[in-house]
Amino acid sequence: MAAESVRQFFTARSFAVAGASTDTAKYGNKVLKWYYDHDLSATGVNPNEPVVYAVKCSPSITTLIESTHLDSISVSVVTSPRVSQLLLEELNRLGPGVVKGVWFQPGSYDNATLAAASKDLNIIAGGRCILLEGEQGLHASEKL
Template identity: 55%
Template sequence: MSVEPIRQFFTAQAYAVVGASPDVTKYGNKILKWYIDHNLTVTGINPKEPTIYGVQSLSSISNLLNSAGPEARFSISIVTPPRVSEATIKEINGLKSQINGVWLQPGSYDAATLAAAAEGLNVIAYGRCVLVEGDEGIAAAAARL
């Protein structure tokens, strides 16, 4: 599989994890921690938790993007059930000029989620996982600087 979509994903200024969780057994926690451990600027998206690992958490992607200004560039990992992921993708479609990529983690999408993605949105899916391929993507993005 091509590393190009992942390289593009890691050229963002900041990242968000939709479905960030304080529960260490959940992938929303493991992925948020991965971003923190890689010293990447990350925000959790969880309407019930104001902070996780000392990182700010917001209730929605729109809150993040609207507060950041139109020049900010984000990449977003989604770790939610498919119906929630589909709604998030629809929310992102309206703000996609600020999005470098959307990484749909395994189990977070179905056919309807993928169909909801607007043309031109860099979507990484089909079993690809940031925990497995993220380091390679960071290296590819750094090599192009």
């Protein structure tokens, strides 16, 4: 994983966790909690979970951006590869000006998913986990 990709990911003003969950055993919950533990502005994205950690979830990234007027976001993806591919289609439409990075957690993508990504999106994949490597990125972006 290129250090510059991770640094760019953390330059976003806000973060989203696609696949956020109320189940504390799931990584959609652990990743969202990681953002909160690091005092980062993060919102869960899940059409089936209305609230996680007492924060209202958004049903989609587009809805989140439109409802909050975000102009800079990075997305952690903790969904199945099939759902991740649909998410990428949405992120491709938003473009790299708004989307600073997309970090695929292990198991959230396959080759078809990555092939669906626009060449302009900053993609972090390869089995890397934000829970293990996120602090390095925060340091690189001077947010920690």
